[in-house]
Amino acid sequence: MKLSEVFNSHKLSLSFEVFPPKTDTAFDSVKTATEEIAKLHPSFMSVTYGAGGGTSRYTLEIAKNIKSTYGVPTLAHLTCVSSTKEIVLSKIEEMKNAGIQNVMALRGDLTPELEASDRTTWCYRHAIDLIHDIKASGADFCIGGACYPEIHPESRDQKEDIKYLKEKVDAGCSFLTTQMFFDNNLLYNFLYKIREAGILVPIIPGIMPITNANQVERAMKLSGSFMPQRFKSLVDKFGTSPSAMKQAGIAYATDQIIDLFANGITNVHVYSMNKPDVAEKIQQNLSDILG
Numbered sequence: 237m238k239l240s241e242v243f244n245s246h247k248l249s250l251s252f253e254v255f256p257p258k259t260d261t262a263f264d265s266v267k268t269a270t271e272e273i274a275k276l277h278p279s280f281m282s283v284t285y286g287a288g289g290g291t292s293r294y295t296l297e298i299a300k301n302i303k304s305t306y307g308v309p310t311l312a313h314l315t316c317v318s319s320t321k322e323i324v325l326s327k328i329e330e331m332k333n334a335g336i337q338n339v340m341a342l343r344g345d346l347t348p349e350l351e352a353s354d355r356t357t358w359c360y361r362h363a364i365d366l367i368h369d370i371k372a373s374g375a376d377f378c379i380g381g382a383c384y385p386e387i388h389p390e391s392r393d394q395k396e397d398i399k400y401l402k403e404k405v406d407a408g409c410s411f412l413t414t415q416m417f418f419d420n421n422l423l424y425n426f427l428y429k430i431r432e433a434g435i436l437v438p439i440i441p442g443i444m445p446i447t448n449a450n451q452v453e454r455a456m457k458l459s460g461s462f463m464p465q466r467f468k469s470l471v472d473k474f475g476t477s478p479s480a481m482k483q484a485g486i487a488y489a490t491d492q493i494i495d496l497f498a499n500g501i502t503n504v505h506v507y508s509m510n511k512p513d514v515a516e517k518i519q520q521n522l523s524d525i526l527g
């Protein structure tokens with residue numbers, strides 16, 4: 237199923253994100269975790285491409301398994317910046333042949349080595365270059381892109397970020413998923429600005445349940461997200477107790493999601509990080525709301 241169908245149904249729903257194993261030996265445990273999440277029947281599941289140290293060659297295998305065994309629509313991520321045309325075009329072909337219908341087209345993060353390299357030799361500089369290649373391949377994918385309520389760390393300002401975002405959408409994105417954020421007002425403010433700029437595709441807010449204190453610093457560094465005082469107090473108070481921190485982090489994420497639904501958002505994407513217990517708990521917390 238194409239995700240545009242999911243978003244057009246206007247039903248309140250949750251989707252979950254998983255990432256491929258970091259090593260070959262971890263494959264079985266990751267597969268089991270993704271299957272446990274699939275059994276919750278989310279509106280869809282996304283499978284990252286190498287993000288967080290995951291091995292990108294398993295993205296397709298995990299996405300195919302979730303779709304064929306559990307009937308859950310999948311969104312396979314694909315990054316381009318450190319790749320060649322040959323590899324990217326063969327990945328697009330592989331996805332097409334595997335019956336994947338939804339692709340998240342991403343640039344990928346710049347490693348220090350890439351940053352130091354000669355950019356004129358890069359095949360892909362931005363996600364929009366990948367979107368052009370996906371479109372040119374003739375594959376009929378529903379394409380998603382990433383967006384940043386608190387602006388992308390490399391952008392000069394929000395105006396510039398939104399200008400490039402509009403170009404990305406016009407190139408062929410049917411929806412956008414946001415970077416994590418911990419203050420919903422940032423999302424509402426962003427939505428206002430992008431709608432004003434003529435970006436009208438569905439926006440899927442990405443919510444990261446922070447379930448242990450170690451995750452906090454890494455998540456903030458990765459995303460550059462603002463940490464509201466309410467969230468800081470929670471980490472200060474419960475960060476040293478793993479079980480209390482988990483409960484508090486799930487409650488905070490649940491609260492954010494309820495507020496998003498109450499304010500007109502229909503699908504929320506949860507960065508569930510291969511944690512079926514966290515995904516299940518959030519879904520249970522919302523059972524009557526999701527209906």
Ligand code: FAD
Nearest residue numbers: 284285287313342343344345362363382388391397400415
């Ligand atoms: P782009 O859209 O290319 O934007 C990157 C920067 O370039 C922005 O500052 C933008 O304003 C600017 N820009 C865009 N177009 C142009 C242009 N034409 N000219 C000049 N400047 C331009 N990483 C992974 O490795 N694997 C994953 O699976 C993964 N999944 C993600 C999912 C989501 C929802 C999000 C939010 C991020 C994900 N990432 C993933 C991280 C992502 O790769 C990084 O955030 C990366 O730094 C930017 O990717 P992008 O696709 O947004 O890039």
